[in-house]
Amino acid sequence: MREMRGSPCLSGLIAKLLLQLFPSKCPSCGSSSDSVSHAPFCKSCWSGVRKYTGPSCAVCATPFSSEDAVICAGCMKKRPLFSMAMSFGIYEGILAEAINLYKFHGIKRLAGPLAEFLTDFASAGIDAVVPVPLSITGLRNRGFNQSLLLAKTFSGKKDIPLVMNGLMKCRETGAQIGLSAKERAKNLKDAFSASRRFDGMRVLLVDDVMTTGSTANECAKQLLKAGAGDVSVLTLARASAL
Numbered sequence: 001m002r003e004m005r006g007s008p009c010l011s012g013l014i015a016k017l018l019l020q021l022f023p024s025k026c027p028s029c030g031s032s033s034d035s036v037s038h039a040p041f042c043k044s045c046w047s048g049v050r051k052y053t054g055p056s057c058a059v060c061a062t063p064f065s066s067e068d069a070v071i072c073a074g075c076m077k078k079r080p081l082f083s084m085a086m087s088f089g090i091y092e093g094i095l096a097e098a099i100n101l102y103k104f105h106g107i108k109r110l111a112g113p114l115a116e117f118l119t120d121f122a123s124a125g126i127d128a129v130v131p132v133p134l135s136i137t138g139l140r141n142r143g144f145n146q147s148l149l150l151a152k153t154f155s156g157k158k159d160i161p162l163v164m165n166g167l168m169k170c171r172e173t174g175a176q177i178g179l180s181a182k183e184r185a186k187n188l189k190d191a192f193s194a195s196r197r198f199d200g201m202r203v204l205l206v207d208d209v210m211t212t213g214s215t216a217n218e219c220a221k222q223l224l225k226a227g228a229g230d231v232s233v234l235t236l237a238r239a240s241a242l
């Protein structure tokens with residue numbers, strides 16, 4: 001069995017078989033998928049996903065149009081409870097399409113290639129990776145926690161312990177869409193709780209998308225309450241609030 005696994009012919013065959021088992025057209029350009037690793041997206045579209053390298057707030061990672069600013073007005077006014085947020089890209093184009101297919105259409109196999117983007121970030125000094133949780137109802141409706149799968153892959157690749165249920169979402173909250181930053185914060189107030197102590201630990205909170213940062217802030221609040229020495233945030237994409 002071990003010899004067979006190493007055979008390039010066999011892996012090629014498996015790849016072909018997988019493509020046949022999951023026949024799909026690239027949701028972005030409509031051509032046939034030519035990749036197993038990030039199917040249904042084709043190689044060409046997937047390679048178009050870009051890391052955001054423009055200017056952004058040093059604290060919350062909000063993209064700036066100006067090269068001169070260091071910290072955004074929101075963070076100047078009131079510092080978030082997390083020390084720093086990092087985001088791979090902007091929530092647009094293929095990245096947004098992929099996140100939506102993954103999250104809302106249950107294409108769970110995109111967790112791996114999406115989490116691959118997160119591994120781009122340094123993880124030195126991090127003691128634990130904690131995913132943003134879903135409520136029990138949310139989990140029942142979706143069937144999986146998108147942030148947990150991302151956090152799991154990240155922790156495995158970086159060899160940092162994953163604290164799977166480090167945070168719990170103890171109540172259902174209304175949709176955040178259409179709410180102002182203030183309303184979002186109010187909507188999430190005390191919606192999360194830590195299930196254990198994090199004394200002196202440097203915790204990395206993982207989520208798929210960050211919009212105003214209210215969720216990250218509320219989660220950071222609970223982690224700090226549970227003793228965490230520092231909370232930073234890692235997400236796939238930054239979205240602007242609508």
Ligand SMILES: [Zn+2]
Pocket residue numbers: 026027028029030031041042043044045046
């Ligand atoms: Zn394509």
Ligand SMILES: [Zn+2]
Pocket residue numbers: 057058059060061062071072073074075076
């Ligand atoms: Zn900021």
